[in-house]
Amino acid sequence: MRLPEPVYKLIACQFLWRTLFCISIAAITWLGFTSEPYPIPSAASDKVNHLLAFMELAILTRLGWPRLGLMPPLLVLTGFGLALELGQSITPWRDFALSDLLADVIGILLGYGLMTMFFRFTAARPAA
Secondary structure, eight states: OOOOHHHHHHHTOHHHHHHHHHHHHHHHHHHHHOOSOOSSOOOSSHHHHHHHHHHHHHHHHHHHSTTSOSHHHHHHHHHHHHHHHHHHHTSTTOOOOHHHHHHHHHHHHHHHHHHHHHHHHHOOOOOO
């Protein structure tokens, strides 16, 4: 499937994806530690929130740093998820959940899988 040329240019805009990645990291960190009710719509299940957040991070990582492959982002993003869980364990309003970390890893793998399928079926290639 051939995409319009502006879409290819957008896919190649690594600065945009890296900026969105940094904003997402900041937002996810804030949401992970706030004691306030979420000011944004969220899923009924905390596990779905984790899965979606880390799927987004994986997609942004794939677009922003296309040469990395899977393992470095998997390790770094899983480490970020672990750091969030450990940080939450010392707050009075959150706690550590290994199942949240598992949802993070599944989200990372799904995000990378979706991007792999997207690139395969659209003839789009991430910038080198």
